[in-house]
Amino acid sequence: MGKLIVLKVDGDFNQGFRVTLEIGDYGDRPEVEVLGNLPPAPELVAQYSGWQSSYRRLGKATRILKAKGAKIDGSLKTRKQECRTQSFEFCDRLNTWLKAESFLSIREKWLSKVSTSDQVRVLIRANNPQLWQLPWHQWDLLERYTFAEIGISSLECEAPPRREKPPDRSQVKILAILGNSQDIQVEQDRQRLENLPNAATTFLVEPQRQELNDQLWQQHWDILFFAGHSQTEGERGRIYLNQTDSLTLDELKYSLQKAVAGGLQLAIFNSCDGLGLARELDKLHIPQMIVMREPVPDLVAQEFLKYFLDSFARGESLYRAVQEARQQLQGLEDDFPCASWLPVIYQNPAAVPLTWLQSPEPATELPSVQPVPPTLPPWHRWRTVLVTSWVVTSLVLGVRSLGLLQRWELKSYDQLLRQRPSELADARILLVGADEEDIREYKHPLPDAVLAKLIEKLEQYRPVAIGLDIFRDQAVPPGHNALVTQLKHNQRLVTVCFGTDPEHAAAPPPHSPADQLGFNDLQHDNDYTVRRYLQSRTPNPIAPLSVCKTPYSFSLQLAYRYLEAKGIPVNTTPDKNWQLGHVIFKRLEPHSGGYQKLDARGNQVLINYRNTPQIAQFVTLKQVFAGKLEPEWVKDRVVLIGVTAASIQDDHNTPYGRRRGLEVHAHLVSQMLSAVQDGRPLIWWLPLWGDALWIWAWSLTGGILVWQMRSRCVGKAESPRRLVLAVGISVSVLYGLCWVILLQGGWLPLIPAAVALVITGGAIAYIPFPSRQPQ
Numbered sequence: 001m002g003k004l005i006v007l008k009v010d011g012d013f014n015q016g017f018r019v020t021l022e023i024g025d026y027g028d029r030p031e032v033e034v035l036g037n038l039p040p041a042p043e044l045v046a047q048y049s050g051w052q053s054s055y056r057r058l059g060k061a062t063r064i065l066k067a068k069g070a071k072i073d074g075s076l077k078t079r080k081q082e083c084r085t086q087s088f089e090f091c092d093r094l095n096t097w098l099k100a101e102s103f104l105s106i107r108e109k110w111l112s113k114v115s116t117s118d119q120v121r122v123l124i125r126a127n128n129p130q131l132w133q134l135p136w137h138q139w140d141l142l143e144r145y146t147f148a149e150i151g152i153s154s155l156e157c158e159a160p161p162r163r164e165k166p167p168d169r170s171q172v173k174i175l176a177i178l179g180n181s182q183d184i185q186v187e188q189d190r191q192r193l194e195n196l197p198n199a200a201t202t203f204l205v206e207p208q209r210q211e212l213n214d215q216l217w218q219q220h221w222d223i224l225f226f227a228g229h230s231q232t233e234g235e236r237g238r239i240y241l242n243q244t245d246s247l248t249l250d251e252l253k254y255s256l257q258k259a260v261a262g263g264l265q266l267a268i269f270n271s272c273d274g275l276g277l278a279r280e281l282d283k284l285h286i287p288q289m290i291v292m293r294e295p296v297p298d299l300v301a302q303e304f305l306k307y308f309l310d311s312f313a314r315g316e317s318l319y320r321a322v323q324e325a326r327q328q329l330q331g332l333e334d335d336f337p338c339a340s341w342l343p344v345i346y347q348n349p350a351a352v353p354l355t356w357l358q359s360p361e362p363a364t365e366l367p368s369v370q371p372v373p374p375t376l377p378p379w380h381r382w383r384t385v386l387v388t389s390w391v392v393t394s395l396v397l398g399v400r401s402l403g404l405l406q407r408w409e410l411k412s413y414d415q416l417l418r419q420r421p422s423e424l425a426d427a428r429i430l431l432v433g434a435d436e437e438d439i440r441e442y443k444h445p446l447p448d449a450v451l452a453k454l455i456e457k458l459e460q461y462r463p464v465a466i467g468l469d470i471f472r473d474q475a476v477p478p479g480h481n482a483l484v485t486q487l488k489h490n491q492r493l494v495t496v497c498f499g500t501d502p503e504h505a506a507a508p509p510p511h512s513p514a515d516q517l518g519f520n521d522l523q524h525d526n527d528y529t530v531r532r533y534l535q536s537r538t539p540n541p542i543a544p545l546s547v548c549k550t551p552y553s554f555s556l557q558l559a560y561r562y563l564e565a566k567g568i569p570v571n572t573t574p575d576k577n578w579q580l581g582h583v584i585f586k587r588l589e590p591h592s593g594g595y596q597k598l599d600a601r602g603n604q605v606l607i608n609y610r611n612t613p614q615i616a617q618f619v620t621l622k623q624v625f626a627g628k629l630e631p632e633w634v635k636d637r638v639v640l641i642g643v644t645a646a647s648i649q650d651d652h653n654t655p656y657g658r659r660r661g662l663e664v665h666a667h668l669v670s671q672m673l674s675a676v677q678d679g680r681p682l683i684w685w686l687p688l689w690g691d692a693l694w695i696w697a698w699s700l701t702g703g704i705l706v707w708q709m710r711s712r713c714v715g716k717a718e719s720p721r722r723l724v725l726a727v728g729i730s731v732s733v734l735y736g737l738c739w740v741i742l743l744q745g746g747w748l749p750l751i752p753a754a755v756a757l758v759i760t761g762g763a764i765a766y767i768p769f770p771s772r773q774p775q
């Protein structure tokens with residue numbers, strides 16, 4: 001049983017809306033009714049109009065007739081980007097509006113009464129046509145619900161008339177109108193309709209009005225389908241029947257009334273700009289309609305119909321089938337921005353959604369031959385393996401979710417990393433470190449004069465950015481004024497502060513501009529190893545008493561300056577991940593790879609260390625001052641300055657052993673630059689369901705392998721050794737496959753899969769064989 005959520009929205013964007021929320025089970029009266037308000041939002045209408053204009057300027061071949069000679073200005077790439085940008089901005093504004101304080105009572109009641117695992121139908125009932133146009137599926141509240149789809153309706157409704165005669169439930173009867181096909185391929189739609197199960201489809205190809213009228217009047221139909229050109233004129237919809245004739249649905253009023261009385265359940269207009277068609281059909285009380293909000297590209301229309309019919313005809317509900325089809329259209333949005341915004345259901349609230357007929361079970365005849373003892377079906381022979389693997393996988397996933405395997409998963413991850421091939425040092429980075437000889441010469445902490453002179457010396461060779469990984473929260477004379485001058489006026493210079501904990505924080509230099517500051521905190525796991533880093537604290541809150549308030553990391557500030565100099569944009573995606581060029585740095589979640597219950601606030605990313613003894617070219621302070629520095633070591637590079645003397649504690653555990661903090665930050669900068677410029681992979685992981693499938697597959701592998709070995713080795717003394725050897729080889733194959741995938745950046749569950757494989761294999765080794773014949 002699913003949930004029906006109804007939002008009755010009455011008002012307009014200039015005065016605001018009165019909203020009523022109703023929640024109940026399908027087919028029952030509402031259990032909950034709550035009142036709320038949405039504030040006036042005329043700017044939302046203006047922003048939608050801006051997006052709509054950019055969408056309609058894309059110039060794609062759509063199922064709407066354009067005036068001949070119409071000209072679209074600008075490159076297609078630019079128009080696509082403009083459309084995407086405006087869609088993101090519109091969705092942000094829409095969600096801000098739906099989070100208004102006067103609307104919170106409805107949002108909170110919804111969340112408290114409806115589980116995110118429920119099958120949900122959401123019906124937006126409104127008379128304001130601008131509300132119908134909104135892409136309600138982009139509401140962040142609905143993103144929590146996997147099985148939720150939206151329909152629209154007017155505030156007034158009337159139940160469809162009773163069917164004139166009992167329906168023929170052996171077939172779904174479809175009247176398919178293939179209208180004016182100028183510049184589009186409606187034949188593709190015909191092919192999708194011709195091979196549907198349990199369906200009888202009648203095609204009218206570019207019909208005359210009288211021919212269509214007769215078919216609607218004389219026969220009983222379950223589904224009316226139209227493919228071709230259509231558009232909305234004011235509030236009325238118009239369809240183009242053939243090359244010369246078009247009409248509004250009001251001109252088919254009586255024949256459509258007859259069709260609804262005869263049992264018409266669903267109208268599908270796989271054509272452009274269909275909200276006007278929905279408004280006209282609503283007056284006839286048709287149960288359901290599927291239309292397109294805006295002009296629809298021909299290929300998008302074809303793919304939507306394919307996805308929808310594949311899902312609907314296999315037994316999915318109408319709402320679920322539309323949801324799956326709409327979501328699959330997202331795969332086309334590189335070429336057709338916002339394609340997934342187009343399909344929408346128009347629902348008569350008094351009607352029950354149509355379901356597809358299922359194929360009847362074929363009749364079987366008993367054989368007339370002499371009966372023989374039946375053999376056990378394959379399912380029964382393998383049921384033990386399947387059930388055992390399922391139980392073991394569930395147990396392993398449960399233990400893993402408690403974090404009991406995390407330590408071993410992280411250690412195995414480190415081992416796989418170390419076994420990757422060696423890599424070259426990063427030629428875009430230079431490390432300048434104060435070693436023991438420099439400390440003896442200049443003392444510690446290094447005086448301001450030494451740092452100012454060092455920065456001035458490096459500046460002569462034109463680096464892209466200079467990162468000073470040395471705390472300078474207090475003056476270290478002599479030379480403080482010289483360093484202050486560098487901090488104030490050197491646009492290439494980035495300095496550091498440390499810590500969100502006020503007790504252990506280090507303040508930034510007092511004269512350093514806020515936009516030239518980065519925190520250099522490193523994230524340590526429970527075993528004190530640095531495997532992840534914080535690109536930015538947003539939305540991670542900063543302790544109000546901390547003196548280090550910059551939201552950006554030291555490494556991100558340096559990478560940003562390098563990429564900016566190369567003309568590569570740095571942005572954030574709508575889901576708040578950093579995007580450098582075309583590369584998106586997906587932030588860690590509480591359950592990511594081997595991490596369980598991770599504190600994943602902020603933009604934390606796994607570190608993909610380079611497997612190299614030295615991350616970059618290294619020079620000491622004395623070498624710089626002595627002129628033992630080649631200009632090409634500095635020019636157009638990122639220079640990191642720090643202390644590398646062993647007597648000054650700044651060592652950190654990494655999967656590749658102990659590394660200085662300066663080196664770790666160089667790895668972080670290198671990772672960002674390499675991913676963008678060299679295509680070097682980032683570390684990725686599977687979602688929870690992907691992990692579960694992977695672990696179950698290896699559990700099943702262990703069970704099947706041992707089962708097969710047992711069936712061939714019964715009675716042999718060496719069979720236990722062979723079983724152990726076979727399981728050992730399987731674990732080795734698993735290890736090798738995880739290593740190969742990690743070369744491409746993928747972190748797969750090695751330890752949980754190996755545990756599941758071994759336990760399932762061991763269990764099957766001791767479970768008795770079932771009889772091959774029923775007793």
